[in-house]
Amino acid sequence: xxxxxxxxxxxxxxxxxxxxxxxxxxxxxxxxxxxxxxxxxxxxxxxxxxxxxxxxxxxxxxxxxxxxxxxxxxxxxxxxxxxxxxxxxxxxxxxxxxxxxxxxxxxxxxxxxxxxxxxxxxxxxxxxxxxxxxxxxxxxxxxxxxxxxxxxxxxxxxxxxxxxxxxxxxxxxxxxxxxxxxxxxxxxxxxxxxxxxxxxxxxxxxxxxxxxxxxxxxxxxxxxxxxxxxxxxxxxxxxxxxxxxx
Numbered sequence: 001x002x003x004x005x006x007x008x009x010x011x012x013x014x015x016x017x018x019x020x021x022x023x024x025x026x027x028x029x030x031x032x033x034x035x036x037x038x039x040x041x042x043x044x045x046x047x048x049x050x051x052x053x054x055x056x057x058x059x060x061x062x063x064x065x066x067x068x069x070x071x072x073x074x075x076x077x078x079x080x081x082x083x084x085x086x087x088x089x090x091x092x093x094x095x096x097x098x099x100x101x102x103x104x105x106x107x108x109x110x111x112x113x114x115x116x117x118x119x120x121x122x123x124x125x126x127x128x129x130x131x132x133x134x135x136x137x138x139x140x141x142x143x144x145x146x147x148x149x150x151x152x153x154x155x156x157x158x159x160x161x162x163x164x165x166x167x168x169x170x171x172x173x174x175x176x177x178x179x180x181x182x183x184x185x186x187x188x189x190x191x192x193x194x195x196x197x198x199x200x201x202x203x204x205x206x207x208x209x210x211x212x213x214x215x216x217x218x219x220x221x222x223x224x225x226x227x228x229x230x231x232x233x234x235x236x237x238x239x240x241x242x243x244x245x246x
Contacts (some may be wrong), residue, residue: 003154005029005094006078009037009087010068018199019085020046026083027051027095036060036067041190064168065207068148069162077156082175085151087133088197095133097152102187104234106154109179112196113147114188115172116227124209124218126172136193142233143188144225145176150196158184169207173221177228183230 007030011019026033027049035047037056047054055070057063063070069081079098085088090096100110113133121127131137133150148171156178165174179186202209211218 002098004031004078004237005081005098006031006071006076006077007081007083007094008036008068009033009083009085010038010063010065012038013040013138015085015205016044019044019198021199022045022083022085022087022089023049023052025089025091026081026093029089029091031078032071034068034069038064038067038079050232060164061167063162064166065148065171065173066162068171069103069175072159072162073153074155075196077154080153082148082151082171086198086200086203087149088199089150090195090197093150093196094152096191097189101152101154104187106157107234108185109153109158110163110187110189111146112191113150113190114141114143114186115145117127117144117222119226121219121223121226122201123214124179124222128222131188133196134194134198137188137190139190141188142188144177144229145172146186146188147210148172148175151175153184158182167209167217167221171223173218173225177221177225180225180228180231183231185233187233223230 007026023046032051032053034055036051037054039057043054060070072080081094097110114131116129118127118129161179167174176186
């Protein structure tokens with residue numbers, strides 16, 4: 001029996017053009033979507049679908065981008081999908097990530113946008129090999145980081161309270177640390193190029209823009225991450241996992 005599909009997204013008023021399109025691409029694929037509304041005066045019209053559970057920052061606290069994971073507080077076991085408000089997802093997005101989890105018996109986190117850290121690690125932004133979501137990849141690979149805009153995992157394998165994170169707007173790093181501390185591998189999936197479509201890029205309020213100005217805290221967290229033992233990847237599933245069959 002399939003577990004419920006639950007997605008988590010955070011958005012803010014400046015994303016009024018892209019958020020509705022991102023939601024429209026996802027809602028047909030999920031049973032429920034937790035939408036964290038960061039500093040909204042009221043719930044926007046596009047959040048009216050019955051599958052959406054809106055959480056306002058005025059009620060849940062100043063979680064910023066971390067709020068996309070506030071739905072992990074649910075008691076129900078599910079397959080949880082991390083998504084963003086500026087990406088249009090293909091119709092097979094959830095099914096593909098779900099099937100990929102099945103290849104590994106749900107013991108990993110799978111995703112599209114990924115990165116591997118180079119050593120010695122002197123700068124988070126410079127000493128990182130990015131395997132971008134738009135690029136085609138022919139095989140699965142274990143990675144240090146997965147973008148929280150395009151990942152999935154089983155809550156029976158990984159669950160935590162995002163309110164306990166000490167840092168805001170460092171979701172990918174904080175998530176990677178949670179997974180590595182618990183011995184859960186991160187796996188980048190193979191896929192065709194441009195499987196995910198960016199609705200907007202390089203916005204002035206993008207988190208990456210701030211990182212390029214000052215990545216000192218991110219570098220500190222990345223060094224902590226690489227100092228921990230990398231979890232051993234499950235042996236099963238690799239040969240069957242390609243972008244044609246995932």
